[in-house]
Amino acid sequence: QLASETFQRRIDGFLAAPGKRRRIVIEVGSHRYRLKRRTRRDGTFFGTLTLPSDVLAGQIDQAARIEMRLLRAGTNHPVHVESTGDIFYAPPTGLSVISDIDDTIKFTEATNRKALLINTFLNPFVAVDGMAEVYRQWQHAGCSFHYVSSSPWQLYQPLAQLCMDHGFPAGSMHLRYFRVRDEMFKRFRPLRHNSKVAIMVHLLKRLPERKFVLVGDSGERDPEIYWFLARRFPQNVVAIAIRNVPGHPLEDKRLRKLRELGSGLTLRVFDAPAELADLVPALMHRVQAT
Incomplete structure (x- = not known):
């Protein structure tokens, strides 16, 4: 079973080789936000974004989800998009x-x-x-x-x-x-x-x-x-x-x-x-x- 496709897929993230620490830009709609900290060597990163209310209003879908894109800092063309993901919005009350x-x-x-x-x-x-x-x-x-x-x-x-x-x-x-x-x-x-x-x-x-x-x-x-x-x-x-x-x-x-x-x-x-x-x-x- 260790040779199965399921096992290889599940274990893959644990075996990834360390990479360079990178600057990350998050794009929400037409707005871009550069994170202060670089990624860790395993590719993970943490940060806080403050999104204006007009950006939230224009991007939230019916599932209270906002699409974001991750870019390498210093690049602008869509071909350089590294990944996409979702931000989930919960109202204050x-x-x-x-x-x-x-x-x-x-x-x-x-x-x-x-x-x-x-x-x-x-x-x-x-x-x-x-x-x-x-x-x-x-x-x-x-x-x-x-x-x-x-x-x-x-x-x-x-x-x-x-x-x-x-x-x-x-x-x-x-x-x-x-x-x-x-x-x-x-x-x-x-x-x-x-x-x-x-x-x-x-x-x-x-x-x-x-x-x-x-x-x-x-x-x-x-x-x-x-x-x-x-x-x-x-x-x-x-x-x-x-x-x-x-x-x-x-x-x-x-x-x-x-x-x-x-x-x-x-x-x-x-x-x-x-x-x-x-x-x-x-x-x-x-x-x-x-």
């Missing part, structure tokens, strides 16, 4: 869904190390039946989506393709920055949990006026992470939904801890995604009333 990926919308078997690696690198990605349909209903009700995973950023393409193939709503995707020299197999688990918490805290801080629904699963530490976030951001987190992973249901002790958060927070533990169909419409009335 409204309802957002922060959704875990592994074992929430995608079968991963994260509690089993061997199965986790096989499902990540060898097997075709498989979506959890019914989750895309529920999320589309929530999208039609007015939700924005943010997908969060401890998976390395090198797996962005197959994860994005899974979401597209199964009709999950478009949204921002937040993955873990990872380098092979970080000793993948030695430090895998602690890095995963810390990175997920940091990503979600960042989202909640950046969107302080929005309300959030946190969707995860019972397989690992989503209930504990979401309990922490609800305690830290009580005005923002309005609902938590936990999928019971077959063979690893949410135990009474963990459930009691979530229930201690109080009646102001809606809690759902579900086996079938259809059980969530009415969750967001009810929350929308609360959000619009505040």
